[in-house]
Amino acid sequence: MTMEADQRRQANQRVVKRLGIAAMLMFGFGFALVPLYDVFCDITGLNGKTGRIELEQALSSTVDKDRLVTVEFLGTVHSDLPWEFKPMVRRVKVHPGEVTEVNYYARNLTDGQVAGQAIPSVAPGQAAKYFNKTECFCFTRQTLAAGEGKEMPLRFVVDPGLPEEVRTVSLSYTFFQAKDEVTTETISMEKGSLDSIL
Amino acid sequence: MSTATTHDEHHHGAPSGLMRWVKTTNHKDIGTLYLWFAFIMLLVGGAMAMVIRAELFQPGMQVVDPQFFNTMTTMHGLIMVFGAIMPAMVGFANWQIPMMIGAPDMALPRMNNWSFWILPFAGTMLVSTLFMEGGGPAFGWTFYAPLSTTFAPASTDFFIFAVHMLGFSSIMGAINIIATVLNMRAPGMTLMKMPLFVWTWFITAFLLIAVMPVLAGVVTMMLTDRNFGTSFFDAAGGGDPVLFQHVFWFFGHPEVYIMILPSFGIVSEIIPTFARKKLFGYSSMVYATASIAFLSFIVYAHHMFTTGMPVAGELYFMYATIMIAVPTAVKVFNWTATMWRGSMTFETPMLWAVGFVFLFTIGGFTGLMMGVAPTDMQYHDTYFIVAHFHYVLAAGALFAILGGVYYWIPKWTGNMYNERLGKIHFWWSAISINVLFFPQHFIGLAGMPRRIPDYSLQFADWNMISSLGGFAFGLAQIFFLFIVIKTIKGGEKASGQVWEGAEGLEWTVASPAPYHTFATAPEVK
Numbered sequence: 001m002t003m004e005a006d007q008r009r010q011a012n013q014r015v016v017k018r019l020g021i022a023a024m025l026m027f028g029f030g031f032a033l034v035p036l037y038d039v040f041c042d043i044t045g046l047n048g049k050t051g052r053i054e055l056e057q058a059l060s061s062t063v064d065k066d067r068l069v070t071v072e073f074l075g076t077v078h079s080d081l082p083w084e085f086k087p088m089v090r091r092v093k094v095h096p097g098e099v100t101e102v103n104y105y106a107r108n109l110t111d112g113q114v115a116g117q118a119i120p121s122v123a124p125g126q127a128a129k130y131f132n133k134t135e136c137f138c139f140t141r142q143t144l145a146a147g148e149g150k151e152m153p154l155r156f157v158v159d160p161g162l163p164e165e166v167r168t169v170s171l172s173y174t175f176f177q178a179k180d181e182v183t184t185e186t187i188s189m190e191k192g193s194l195d196s197i198l
Numbered sequence: 199m200s201t202a203t204t205h206d207e208h209h210h211g212a213p214s215g216l217m218r219w220v221k222t223t224n225h226k227d228i229g230t231l232y233l234w235f236a237f238i239m240l241l242v243g244g245a246m247a248m249v250i251r252a253e254l255f256q257p258g259m260q261v262v263d264p265q266f267f268n269t270m271t272t273m274h275g276l277i278m279v280f281g282a283i284m285p286a287m288v289g290f291a292n293w294q295i296p297m298m299i300g301a302p303d304m305a306l307p308r309m310n311n312w313s314f315w316i317l318p319f320a321g322t323m324l325v326s327t328l329f330m331e332g333g334g335p336a337f338g339w340t341f342y343a344p345l346s347t348t349f350a351p352a353s354t355d356f357f358i359f360a361v362h363m364l365g366f367s368s369i370m371g372a373i374n375i376i377a378t379v380l381n382m383r384a385p386g387m388t389l390m391k392m393p394l395f396v397w398t399w400f401i402t403a404f405l406l407i408a409v410m411p412v413l414a415g416v417v418t419m420m421l422t423d424r425n426f427g428t429s430f431f432d433a434a435g436g437g438d439p440v441l442f443q444h445v446f447w448f449f450g451h452p453e454v455y456i457m458i459l460p461s462f463g464i465v466s467e468i469i470p471t472f473a474r475k476k477l478f479g480y481s482s483m484v485y486a487t488a489s490i491a492f493l494s495f496i497v498y499a500h501h502m503f504t505t506g507m508p509v510a511g512e513l514y515f516m517y518a519t520i521m522i523a524v525p526t527a528v529k530v531f532n533w534t535a536t537m538w539r540g541s542m543t544f545e546t547p548m549l550w551a552v553g554f555v556f557l558f559t560i561g562g563f564t565g566l567m568m569g570v571a572p573t574d575m576q577y578h579d580t581y582f583i584v585a586h587f588h589y590v591l592a593a594g595a596l597f598a599i600l601g602g603v604y605y606w607i608p609k610w611t612g613n614m615y616n617e618r619l620g621k622i623h624f625w626w627s628a629i630s631i632n633v634l635f636f637p638q639h640f641i642g643l644a645g646m647p648r649r650i651p652d653y654s655l656q657f658a659d660w661n662m663i664s665s666l667g668g669f670a671f672g673l674a675q676i677f678f679l680f681i682v683i684k685t686i687k688g689g690e691k692a693s694g695q696v697w698e699g700a701e702g703l704e705w706t707v708a709s710p711a712p713y714h715t716f717a718t719a720p721e722v723k
Contacts, residue, residue, distance in 0.1 A: 012305045019373045019376060019407055023410070023411045033412075033444065033445050125508070
């Protein structure tokens with residue numbers, strides 16, 4: 001009887017241990033969903049997350065001279081960031097495969113140095129996968145001294161694979177105040193990878 | 199405490215006094231505690247529903263201000279889900295599982311005590327947010343970010359900790375149930391001989407262990423977003439509010455099966471008893487339960503059809519969702535087939551069980567309508583969804599719970615409830631719940647949004663009817679409280695068997711069930 005009770009106790013402890021570990025793993029899985037979600041959106045281009053490619057790769061793609069796509073530029077500033085921020089051109093017409101460069105302008109309206117981070121989004125969502133950038137001010141955080149204004153370049157190429165029905169692509173940036181004490185590395189630890197978003 | 203008294207406690211009746219309940223490790227005591235806690239929470243959450251229906255009785259603002267209205271819808275949902283339905287199911291599990299499988303107690307009695315006693319604290323913490331500056335949580339029971347992070351009242355942190363504690367309690371309860379089912383069965387009680395209630399709870403326990411930690415994770419992310427400068431759900435730091443919905447519904451969809459699978463189990467016990475036939479298709483019931491549990495993990499984004507998902511995603515989640523209709527239909531078919539040509543009688547538990555099958559199926563049908571992505575665009579966030587989930591949770595899970603209480607209360611108290619009063623309670627509830635929720639289908643299809651305290655004039659008539667049904671349904675549950683107290687105090691003595699057609703180990707012990715049952719394991723043939 002006691003031996004049986006002892007065995008039962010051991011069996012119970014085994015179950016508790018295994019299920020306890022399972023519960024902790026599932027707690028971790030909840031957090032693992034964060035980078036998984038970013039990777040998934042990056043691969044599929046969901047959520048307007050744009051791609052980043054090397055310049056050589058962009059230059060090597062064939063230009064589709066028969067087709068013109070309108071690319072519109074938008075810029076907004078988050079209310080926390082005392083900056084002026086706007087695109088230098090409102091829209092351009094480009095051939096798919098053609099590397100194009102445009103500029104945005106940002107100016108710090110305060111008396112102190114402020115760092116900002118631009119977050120891009122592309123509409124319609126299905127175009128995001130085909131919108132690639134070789135250079136962008138959003139790849140890193142931008143720091144502006146007091147009152148400093150600067151033109152910031154953006155070089156992009158629209159992939160010729162862009163679905164036929166998409167005639168206009170809107171690229172929007174929102175500039176947020178970069179969190180001071182947070183370095184890019186800690187952001188990527190928290191967020192999976194910041195690069196995958198940009 | 200001397201050894202002698204400890205010895206006494208283990209072999210004779212229950213000790214008396216308040217400390218009996220605080221220190222108890224007896225599965226029957228803890229089951230009772232869970233059930234009373236759930237009942238109190240049902241009345242608290244029900245009172246909030248009355249406030250909601252009073253405000254919606256007429257168009258315009260008359261009873262409460264909009265912020266408080268939103269707090270009521272939020273707290274009503276949270277309290278009913280986490281405070282009433284889930285603890286009631288754990289209460290049934292505590293009372294019935296050891297008796298059904300011939301075990302002397304739960305596998306881990308001390309942990310059992312702890313998992314209950316966390317609940318009153320979590321519940322109090324949740325309800326206390328109502329009295330805090332800025333009011334309680336008002337962002338809906340699904341607490342979508344950034345409404346629940348950037349724009350939420352300060353009391354949200356208390357809500358977060360309450361959810362953490364509720365999660366701890368549920369996980370410990372689930373571990374206990376799995377350990378009990380795996381290790382404590384009487385000799386001869388093979389897995390495929392277990393009563394279906396035990397099976398459904400066994401599977402539910404795995405769901406709890408899989409998803410409650412994810413809920414804990416998502417509220418932790420909220421907590422750090424709110425207080426520690428992270429930005430999981432804040433685009434400013436590279437986060438994404440839609441991510442919240444993905445993590446939340448990864449928990450949230452299995453959660454709805456956590457609430458309904460044990461109900462299936464209760465109904466599967468009641469129907470064979472009063473049809474005086476064995477449950478039709480026992481093994482298919484087990485497999486159907488397991489497949490519903492599995493499917494619940496891979497369909498969650500059907501709650502998010504309107505977030506701008508690509509068509510391929512919508513198609514996948516739509517088909518996967520509709521697939522759940524198959525195992526669910528197997529269950530409804532089996533219950534109906536069990537009743538087919540049975541020698542049926544309609545005592546109160548059977549009325550609730552049949553009412554469950556009928557009304558839950560209506561809720562299932564509206565679920566199918568919303569599982570279809572293109573039509574969901576129309577129904578999303580309207581009163582149609584409110585009608586749907588109240589048909590499956592109030593007319594579904596709650597009906598099963600009430601039926602279960604009538605079915606087992608003679609075993610718990612040793613007294614028969616008053617059959618006439620029980621029948622009045624059933625018909626009163628069954629009619630009023632339909633007056634309450636059926637019209638919400640109409641106003642939902644007509645476009646009335648949920649969670650809004652005011653509405654256009656064309657919805658006025660049905661809202662008034664719905665509110666009248668709501669008040670009647672609320673009152674019926676006060677009547678139920680009266681019936682329960684009356685049964686505890688006295689009544690016709692119940693035999694051990696209680697029901698003529700009942701089968702199972704719990705009916706082989708005396709009524710009321712002795713404080714300790716199956717100290718020596720019964721023989722199971």
